[in-house]
Amino acid sequence: MIFNSLSFAVFLPIVFVLYWFVTKSKLRAQNLLLLAASYFFYASWDWRFMFILIGSTLLDYFTGIKIHNALTPSTKKFWLWLSVSINLGVLGVFKYYDFFVESFAAGLSGLGFNVNYSTLNLILPVGISFYTFHGLSYVIDLYRDKIKPELNFINYSLFVSFFPLLVAGPIERATHLLPQIQKPRTFDYARAVDGMRQILWGLFKKIVIADNCAVYVNQIFVTSDDHSGSTLLVAAVFFAFQIYGDFSGYSDIALGTARLFGIELLRNFSFPYFSRDIAEFWRRWHISLSNWFRDYLYIPLGGSRFGKWKAVRNTLIIFVVSGFWHGANWTFIAWGTFHALLFLPLLLLERNRVNTNTVAENRFFPNLKELFQMTFTFFLVVLGWIFFRAKDINHALDYLSTLFSKSIFYAPVYGFGFNKSFIFILFMLLVEWVQREKQHGLELSGVKNKYVKWSIYYALILVIFEFGANSKSFIYFQF
Amino acid sequence: MRKFIIKTSFFIGIPLILVVLVYLLADPFKTNKKFDLANVNTLNREYLSTELYLKNEKSQQYNSFIFGSSKGCGLNTYKWKSHLPEGSRQFLFQAWGETITGIYQKIKFLDKRKVNIDNAIILIDIPTSFSKIQEPTTAIELKHYKLSGRSKLHFHTTLFVEFLKPSAILKAIGEIFEKPENKINFDTLSNDWNKSSRLNWSKIPEQDSTLNKMRFGKRPKTEQQSRSLITPEFEDILHKIAQLLKKHKTNFKIIITPAYNQIGINEDDLALIEKIFMKENVFDFSGKNLLTEDKYNFSDINHFDEIVGWKMLDEIYGQ
Numbered sequence: 001m002i003f004n005s006l007s008f009a010v011f012l013p014i015v016f017v018l019y020w021f022v023t024k025s026k027l028r029a030q031n032l033l034l035l036a037a038s039y040f041f042y043a044s045w046d047w048r049f050m051f052i053l054i055g056s057t058l059l060d061y062f063t064g065i066k067i068h069n070a071l072t073p074s075t076k077k078f079w080l081w082l083s084v085s086i087n088l089g090v091l092g093v094f095k096y097y098d099f100f101v102e103s104f105a106a107g108l109s110g111l112g113f114n115v116n117y118s119t120l121n122l123i124l125p126v127g128i129s130f131y132t133f134h135g136l137s138y139v140i141d142l143y144r145d146k147i148k149p150e151l152n153f154i155n156y157s158l159f160v161s162f163f164p165l166l167v168a169g170p171i172e173r174a175t176h177l178l179p180q181i182q183k184p185r186t187f188d189y190a191r192a193v194d195g196m197r198q199i200l201w202g203l204f205k206k207i208v209i210a211d212n213c214a215v216y217v218n219q220i221f222v223t224s225d226d227h228s229g230s231t232l233l234v235a236a237v238f239f240a241f242q243i244y245g246d247f248s249g250y251s252d253i254a255l256g257t258a259r260l261f262g263i264e265l266l267r268n269f270s271f272p273y274f275s276r277d278i279a280e281f282w283r284r285w286h287i288s289l290s291n292w293f294r295d296y297l298y299i300p301l302g303g304s305r306f307g308k309w310k311a312v313r314n315t316l317i318i319f320v321v322s323g324f325w326h327g328a329n330w331t332f333i334a335w336g337t338f339h340a341l342l343f344l345p346l347l348l349l350e351r352n353r354v355n356t357n358t359v360a361e362n363r364f365f366p367n368l369k370e371l372f373q374m375t376f377t378f379f380l381v382v383l384g385w386i387f388f389r390a391k392d393i394n395h396a397l398d399y400l401s402t403l404f405s406k407s408i409f410y411a412p413v414y415g416f417g418f419n420k421s422f423i424f425i426l427f428m429l430l431v432e433w434v435q436r437e438k439q440h441g442l443e444l445s446g447v448k449n450k451y452v453k454w455s456i457y458y459a460l461i462l463v464i465f466e467f468g469a470n471s472k473s474f475i476y477f478q479f
Numbered sequence: 480m481r482k483f484i485i486k487t488s489f490f491i492g493i494p495l496i497l498v499v500l501v502y503l504l505a506d507p508f509k510t511n512k513k514f515d516l517a518n519v520n521t522l523n524r525e526y527l528s529t530e531l532y533l534k535n536e537k538s539q540q541y542n543s544f545i546f547g548s549s550k551g552c553g554l555n556t557y558k559w560k561s562h563l564p565e566g567s568r569q570f571l572f573q574a575w576g577e578t579i580t581g582i583y584q585k586i587k588f589l590d591k592r593k594v595n596i597d598n599a600i601i602l603i604d605i606p607t608s609f610s611k612i613q614e615p616t617t618a619i620e621l622k623h624y625k626l627s628g629r630s631k632l633h634f635h636t637t638l639f640v641e642f643l644k645p646s647a648i649l650k651a652i653g654e655i656f657e658k659p660e661n662k663i664n665f666d667t668l669s670n671d672w673n674k675s676s677r678l679n680w681s682k683i684p685e686q687d688s689t690l691n692k693m694r695f696g697k698r699p700k701t702e703q704q705s706r707s708l709i710t711p712e713f714e715d716i717l718h719k720i721a722q723l724l725k726k727h728k729t730n731f732k733i734i735i736t737p738a739y740n741q742i743g744i745n746e747d748d749l750a751l752i753e754k755i756f757m758k759e760n761v762f763d764f765s766g767k768n769l770l771t772e773d774k775y776n777f778s779d780i781n782h783f784d785e786i787v788g789w790k791m792l793d794e795i796y797g798q
Binding site (some may be wrong): 008020189192193196454457458459462464466 | 641
């Protein structure tokens with residue numbers, strides 16, 4: 001069941017009505033209902049994956065208690081590492097086993113050794129990368145004594161499995177989400193209305209922007225050998241908007257849905273394509289993942305506390321691992337490494353925390369410097385996305401070599417819905433530019449007139465239904 | 480909470496009720512009311528073809544079928560009949576944008592209903608026949624529930640969601656108030672496309688650039704071959720079709736259809752199709768040839784004219 005489907009449109013109101021009218025704000029009933037709904041939601045993908053989800057939940061629930069009750073530091077550490085190794089082991093087997101085996105065999109073959117190997121060809125359980133990291137954040141925070149263990153199994157299970165964030169995040173923290181689960185939620189009209197707006201904006205970004213861009217992108221990437229550098233550049237730019245519309249759209253729908261149930265999730269995107277440098281980009285793109293790696297990998301490795309070169313090493317590790325988290329392909333590692341190489345100069349020059357305010361703060365128009373910075377940063381990000389989208393490293397390199405050839409000056413190929421996508425991208429950029437200091441593109445707290453608001457809602461709905469494309473998946477589900 | 484529920488219900492509910500009413504009254508896909516199936520032409524052509532077949536199944540006892548996309552409109556089953564044994568009863572079992580998967584579903588459907596498939600023509604269009612449709616979401620892609628095995632609820636809800644485009648709703652509202660022209664589109668027995676429904680190109684001056692651009696768009700100057708389209712999944716489906724045809728001892732012909740753009744089938748794909756179905760049963764009319772050279776052999780860039788269909792039938796039956 002995906003967010004932009006008829007089945008979800010039926011599922012959500014039913015759960016909403018049961019939640020607020022049947023449970024009557026009783027904590028246990030609320031959490032039990034949400035947990036049942038979450039398991040139903042997940043099982044609708046593939047019921048077999050439920051075993052892994054429940055297994056992961058049980059593992060971290062019990063090891064969490066053991067960590068808290070451990071009498072000695074070594075025992076505490078044992079339970080932590082047990083949880084971490086099993087969680088990452090399961091993730092590794094499903095996601096990375098075939099990659100490692102094939103890469104190892106390819107490496108040996110390159111040295112002249114022919115190896116017979118077999119792969120597992122396992123289907124990747126949807127959301128495994130996300131809920132595994134939820135669980136890990138819980139046990140690590142327990143180990144660090146930041147939180148107390150959640151003894152109520154229903155509450156803990158809901159923390160891991162809450163359906164809006166189950167399949168594609170945001171990656172929540174126990175310190176942020178568990179306290180909300182531990183208290184009964186009361187209905188807040190303004191929050192619910194704004195949640196609906198956020199859902200609507202998310203649907204627009206996914207169905208109109210992402211799915212229409214996908215038509216052009218898929219056609220060009222599949223036949224990239226046949227196109228000019230200019231066409232490949234356009235396709236790469238469109239992919240940048242496809243992945244943004246897809247992923248941030250999903251996040252908006254997830255956050256908006258959670259707010260209907262009185263729960264606030266972590267913000268995951270903060271208008272990243274208005275970033276003035278790569279460091280700012282990474283403070284605005286997939287924020288929950290960046291922060292997770294910062295808190296649970298970068299800081300434990302030493303962060304920047306032990307000199308510049310250790311900071312460089314740790315930064316490189318974070319970006320490469322972050323790339324690898326996205327998928328078992330060298331292209332994702334290349335993507336992560338590319339971003340590391342863009343970030344490191346800023347770190348070394350101590351310019352990675354220069355642009356921390358909102359661009360063109362208190363002004364409508366950016367100045368020339370800001371415009372240049374945003375454009376240049378966006379261009380670098382687009383180049384990185386080519387690795388992300390390409391089917392392998394050779395494809396990415398061929399793509400780039402054609403892009404930077406003299407054919408970049410030829411007229412690009414239009415068609416495959418180019419015009420439609422282009423107009424809506426401009427529209428989205430304009431709206432998000434105007435709203436860049438708000439939480440999401442459709443936060444209309446400043447608009448008081450009810451008829452104006454309703455006109456905006458209806459106009460967006462009409463656009464979604466009339467111009468939306470038909471893709472039925474989200475890119476980040478594959479991670 | 481009450482305020483939220485009331486406002487949301489009002490906001491979503493009233494337009495939804497109106498749209499449902501329009502859908503029921505206009506019946507844009509002709510699935511809700513009884514229609515003269517020959518008289519309607521909608522995007523869900525497959526549904527209408529299947530319903531017409533089911534309506535006439537017992538009385539006609541069809542045993543000869545043409546499977547394929549809208550290109551089948553260029554073949555006339557009555558012309559085909561002249562090449563078939565006496566007593567053959569033919570049906571154009573088509574769907575717009577038909578894929579090889581759809582063709583297999585139809586043959587399997589007929590097989591399950593214990594229909595004798597004595598004669599068959601399978602039209603393969605490059606690249607349409609080898610399009611992969613993960614989950615049909617449009618009226619063109621959606622298969623009749625008796626062919627797909629999906630539920631009736633899934634069928635009708637998919638069509639309703641497809642209808643939820645403002646332009647489609649406005650058009651449907653127009654049709655409620657305006658009686659559509661009573662035009663016979665399809666033969667009531669064979670499901671052939673009625674020639675009188677065609678646009679008469681001879682009456683349109685060539686100076687009418689808009690229409691003629693539609694008909695005679697640019698085509699590649701040099702001969703081109705399609706990239707390979709037959710994946711292992713499609714190869715499996717082709718084998719299954721071959722098995723069913725063998726089971727029925729069908730006298731069949733596979734036609735790789737001619738296209739205005741003159742793009743030929745990939746040679747590896749052709750070799751595979753010939754291997755599965757035997758070379759003598761496969762006729763490749765794609766690419767550059769006498770039929771495709773003459774642009775007037777095409778009624779538009781996607782469809783060949785009936786004269787082409789006759790010539791193909793004469794050639795494949797050795798006349």
